[in-house]
Amino acid sequence: MEEINTFFRENNELILGYMLQLVAAIVIFYIGRIVARGLSRLLERGLLARSVDKAVVAFLVSIVYAIVLIATVLMALSQIGVQTTSFIAILGAAGLAIGLALQGSLANFASGILIILFRPFKAGDFIDAGSVSGTVEKIEIFQTQMKTPDNKRVIVPNAQITGGPITNYSSEPLRRVDLVIGISYDSDLLLAKKLLEEILQNDERVLADPAFSIKVGALADSSVNLNVRPWVKSADYWDVYWDTLEKVKLTFDEKGIGIPFPQMDVHLIKDQADSKE
Structure with a gap:
């Protein structure tokens, strides 16, 4: 017992210094945990306010908490004299190896976070x-x-x-249907435009505002191309597209408006020997 008392008297300052370092390390660890929890809660509230998926929020919050806590532990160990340089080097090497091994997965993970955060x-x-x-x-x-x-x-x-x-294609409530209708050069252009107007006006799915437009788009090699552009609700886009094409074909056939199509003229030339015979 006397030897123990002597040891404490002789090393009083050294023991006191170690005790202070240990208390400081405990305080650093305690404060670090509080900071980690505070940052995690702040991040969680911010992400939930942006309507981020709860599973993603929990995952990100756990990552942030783990990173701050690891940094706190390293600071606490450094305070009591433990050399943390080797720990940091090992963690860095492990992180690099994992990152290289999971490069593709990490890229997909980062992209998933961007999609969830920015919601394109x-x-x-x-x-x-x-x-x-x-x-x-x-x-x-x-x-x-x-x-x-x-x-x-x-x-x-x-x-x-x-x-x-x-x-x-679904982000906007309205979409414009772009159609190119070709008529032959000998067809009545004004009649064709009038028929197209009637087709669009009789379709309840075609919106009055914005108004549709029918313009001559090009004088092509074998046709006069009309740009027909009605506005519809996004959900009606394809139905209006297909129905309008069908109505145009039936109406033009009924009214005698020609719709040109590619043709090939083949000229047969008889061999001279065959002609002499």
Whole structure:
């Protein structure tokens, strides 16, 4: 017992210094945990306010909390004299190795986060992205599920979607139907325009505002091309497109408006020997 007392008397300052360092490390760890929780809650509220998926929010919050907590532990260990340089080097090397091994997956993950945060499209939208056209069924962290018009399910990596242009056909409530109707040069141009106007006016799906337009677009090699551009609701686009083409063909046939089509004239030349015979 006397030896222990002697040891404490002789090393009083050293022990006191270690105790202060230990207390400081505990305080740093405690404050770091509070900061980590505060940042996590702040991030969670911000993401939920932007209507980000709850699963994604929980994942991101856990990552932020883990990063701050690791930094806090390293600071606490450094305070009590532990050399953290080797730990940081090991963590950096491990992170680099994991990053190289999962390069494609990390790119898809980052792209998924961007899609969820900036919301260029949502489930139910018809889009053209990643060389695929279809209706978005589900947006996931690494991939997006789409259904094509012919009822095929296509799973597209998120990096492929964000790596190119994204065309969202459902984002706007109205769309313009662009049709090019060709008539022959000997057809009555004014009558053709009048018939087209009647077809569009009699279609309840064609909007009055914005108004449709019918203009001569080009004097082509074998036809006079009319640009017919009605405005419709996005949901009616394809029905109006197909129905209008059918009505134009039937009406023009009935009124004698010619619709030109490619033709080829074949001239037969008899051999001279055959002609002498």
